[in-house]
Amino acid sequence: MRSRTWASLAALVLAVFSAPPVHADPSASSRFVTRSESRLVLDGRPFRFAGTNIYWLGLDENVGGVGYPTFFRIRDALDTARAMGMTVVRSHMLASTGNELSILPSKEAGFNEEAFATVDYAIAHARAIGLRLILPLTDEWSYYHGGHRDFTGTYGLPSPAFYTDERVIADYQAYVRHVMHRVNPLTGLAYNADPTIMAWEFGNELEGMTLDWLNRNAAAFRQWAPRQLIAAGRRFDIDPDTLAAPGVDIVDVHYYPPAAERVRADAATVTAAGKVYIGGEYASTAATKDLLTPLAEDPDVTGMLSWSLFGHHDRNGFVQHDDGFTLHFPGDDERMRASVEAQIAFAGHLSPGRSVPRAGPALITQVDKRGGLNELRWRGAAGASGYIVERSARGRWVRAHEGLLTDDRTPWLDAGARGDVTYRVVPVDRLGRRGAASEPVRAGAAQTVLTDPLETTGLASGHANVTIVPGDGTAVARADGQAWMSWSRPGLQRVLAGVTGRPRVRVQVSDDGRAWRTVRHETGDGQVTADAGGAGHVRVLWNGDCGATACAAERQACERDAERQACAPDAGAAAAGPVGGRVAGLTRVTLWSADPAPVTAPPASFAPLAPASGAQDVLGTPAFTWGPAAGAAFYTLAVSERADLSDPVLQATGITGTAHTPSGELEPGTTYHWRITAVNAAGRTGSAVASFSTRPLPTAPAVVDDFETFADSAQLAAAYVRNPGGDLIVPELVPGQAMRLDYTLGGAGYAGVTRTFSPALDVWGRQGLELRLGRTGAPAKVTVQFVTGGVYFEHTLDAAPDGTVRIPFAGFAHPSWAGAGPLDLTRFEQLSFYVGGGPGTGTLTVDEVTAYPQEG
Known part of the structure; x- marks a missing residue:
């Protein structure tokens, strides 16, 4: 079943990645990195690099549990690495065994060819933007993506048998051989013939490698991938067998935390043995100029790769991870921003003059109503240091706020607009350059908006015969025969579906999600629009590009429909086939709905809770809390030493919760007065004024x-x-x-x-x-x-x-x-x-x- 499904997908996806981005250097991607004793060489010149780990490119654990990452998340993370000036990414994308989503669920089940879809795309996109990859093939540790115990467990053997048992070694080599010989349908190249893959690593942090094991596997790898390099390493020190094995090109050492003296000493040891040294992992929290500058000046240090980079979430903000070393660009706080800047400087030293494309575009994914005001979410853009939200006013775009908003500021509440508003989001990179603006989105005074970029089927309420495949900078929901997707939202008013190629499309609505009726739609400029008429459910049906026979059958089915005017006018046009060789399908669906909780009056009354009025010995700057005000969009806080709240010492606005801890400092031993004001589109309501006194500074140790x-x-x-x-x-x-x-x-x-x-x-x-x-x-x-x-x-x-x-x-x-x-x-x-x-x-x-x- 898996093989048949993948075969059909591969045939159709082959043309999708036909045009690389304009900033790509395809010629650079066609040349192999080689080794000259203890140095790497590209085009006859030394090749040194700054890099990072993006371990999850093939199989992710960070969004909704274990699953395949979306094409957007893969693309965005790789683009972010490039925006930081990095040239090499290390990824466990092929260390995928032991579960049903793995490349090799088990020896008995055989290979799961569908698991290669994300791997194919990651390699193809890395190639398009000029990144090189280091790919560990298994793992010392039994994480969600599996490891070498999956090979020994088949025979009920302890984990050290991975290095000694002939059956286990044969199984591991069969796995590697299958991976290396796979032909990527997006590039037309076998993995072992693609210069994008700079090096294969025996496994991540393998602790039990022996010289015999290294030599045997290196000989096999060299036979299967003669133009690619071989890397090996264990966790926190240098494995002496990796220095002695003639088939090992690169020795990989990991650091938590790193120290410049230790790294330089290890690099000297490795290069003295005639091997290439890399720091395959180091704690991103330790990335400083004090660490990286001396390493950039040491030619024995070929590359350093931080752990580990995460990109934007499909809806808004960043993908989060909890191991303490998560890296986002441009950084969530001052410490992470300093780490990012240090890595950018390191990359600039090792790869001077490397161009960085402008950021963008972002994608507005949602406009909700909060107390009648618009609350925006947007999917971020790789390389963006911040964003400008703009409104359209009398035919021109104006800023909707001061300064720059960050990915950590989404959702963002627009407190300054009423009525119908059109928005766009403009990314700004670290050099202050504006990137491409998002597509504009109009939200009516009593409307909400939801955009589904179709990276997954997760936002849909139902679907059938749909396969998500990569497109040209977007995802495409391809039809396997007659396909449909449906969405459920109260008070649906309008639907807009982006299309690529020439799929035959119908739009239907339903009040109960069971009885559907076709509605008239308009087509043009790659879009299909329809009025949903306040229904609670809408679905879009489409076929792929059809030949004359299939189109004739579709025309007959359409003419039998009770509302035949809903049919597209030119069935024969679809027989012409795909436009520009692209896969036909949906690329995006946007839904407009009625505001589910419209406001007609200012917020209801409410009370401040803490610090309680008259409280004494309040510590430092407290967390202010208050009861919710029905109908509130946001709250403002004012704190003053004066009872009339004049000349406030602390002010905050746009607070969407019922608690706030100001960043400013309050004086010890002082009485303060405070009030919260609730605001919505219809007005504002203030709380009573409360007071408290802060604890005096202690005088004794x-x-x-x-x-x-x-x-x-x-x-x-x-x-x-x-x-x-x-x-x-x-x-x-x-x-x-x-x-x-x-x-x-x-x-x-x-x-x-x-x-x-x-x-x-x-x-x-x-x-x-x-x-x-x-x-x-x-x-x-x-x-x-x-x-x-x-x-x-x-x-x-x-x-x-x-x-x-x-x-x-x-x-x-x-x-x-x-x-x-x-x-x-x-x-x-x-x-x-x-x-x-x-x-x-x-x-x-x-x-x-x-x-x-x-x-x-």
Whole structure:
């Protein structure tokens, strides 16, 4: 079944990718990257690169569970990598085994050819825009896309048998051979003949490779893909067998976190063995100019690939991931933006003069009504640093807001427009260049709009005989015979379907989703429009391009319809076949519906909730909350030291929820007054004015740990737990009630202990940490680390002084391997002490850890 379905799809899709984007360099994509000893070469010149990992291009886990990513998400992520100046992408797109959506669900089931559709498209689009790919073929770890245990599990063997059992090795090689010889219907090239695939990697972070295993598989790979390179690597260090194996071209090392000295040392080791060095993964949170500039200047470092890039969601905003190293362009916060800029600078150093296309276009996916006002969502554009929403007024476009909106600002509420409005969204790139505007969308005063880009069938309420295939910058819903898709929305008024080729189209509406009636439609300029008349359901029926016999049959069926005027006028025209060789089908459907909750009066009354009126000792800048106002579109907040709210110290508008935490700071020990105003298209309603007083700043230090509560060393060691990943460190209670840490630094290069406070300490209002330190023995850096509200902060002392040291909280930063977040000193949850450096033994003494108050 899978093979027959894919065969028909492949035949039709073959022509879809016929025209590369205007910014592509097809000639560059036709040349192989080669190896010259420890360097890569392209066109006789050294080839070094900045890159990233986009592991999910073949099979995704991040949108609605495990499934194939849409063609838009694939294209957008690759375009984003190119917009950052990157030239190589590493992807686990072929590490896909062990589940029904995999390339190889099981040995017994055989290959699932449908699983190659996203892989084919990713390779074809990478080729079109001049990116190279490194493709791991399996995985050490049993994630959703499977790994090498899928090969050993067939025989009930433990995972190490992947490297020794002849049956397992034969199965793995059969899998690889099938993949390498696959002919991509979008390019006409076998994978092993496509220069886009720069290197095949035996697998991601394989831990058990032996020299014999490497040599056997390298020989096979070389036979099947003689012009492509072979990469190998394990997780956090260099596998010596990869240096010794003559068939391995590239040695891949991973870093969490990376350090420039470590990377350069590893690169020197690898190149001294005559291999090409790459940092196949490094924590994107650690990407700084301090890290990457010395690596750009080191010719032994051929490439560095961050982990890991995610692009735009199909509806609005970004695809999210939760491993702590998610990378979005241009960045969700200050830290991520700095990481992005550092990677762009690194890419510019390694690939100078590489052109970056303008961003765009975006796509307006939804216009909802909130209290009678328009709320827009749009699908973002690769390379956009921000967006301008424009309205059409008297025949010209004007800005609808100040500054730039970001992808994190969708949905966006237009508080400044009433009545019928036409919108478009214009992307702006990091150089300030405007990209192509989105297609305009008109929303009536009492209308909502939904656009389905047909990347999936997920927005439809029903469908039959539909296959989603890639088109020229869009997706195409192709008909397998007579196809239909339906949508359900109350009060449907109008439908517009974009078409490509010459499909025969009918539009039907229904009140109950069962009894359908055909309605008249208009055609022209690649669009079909129809009046839905307030029905609750609409569906579009279409065939593919038809020959004379099929078109005649369609004409007869159309003439039998009770409303024969709904038929397209020229059945014979469809016999001409596809326009421009494109696949015939639907490309987009837009639905206009009545506002389901129109407003005719200002919002209802409501009350402020917190801080409660008269509240005392409110900490810092509080989260303001209030009850919902029926009919509200948004709320405004005003906070002032004056009861009449004049000269406010904090203001916010466009708040769509019933809570808001301002970014500004309130003064300690001060009384404030505040009010919320609810707004909709018909007016505004204000709450009563409430007041509260903030907590005064503390004048005394807060004890974090004076070590006087521990009875003995055993109790101390139970509280201060050793980090098991580090070297040996032993806490001891010493006379005078201090903590002595005896450490032996070795292979890990660090050692540390951590105490968790339950309940968390409240050290709000203090300026920093004060502690007494003493050190003897081997020199070591000392890192003080703490956690507040689940967020890590740390500060490193190059040498521990003998005596008291003060570290202001402003001097602490997020570790490179950890996520960012606020400093919430009301929840001081964890304290750690680490020593690090070269091999040796020593002692660190810690005493009287306090949070000291503000001075003056």
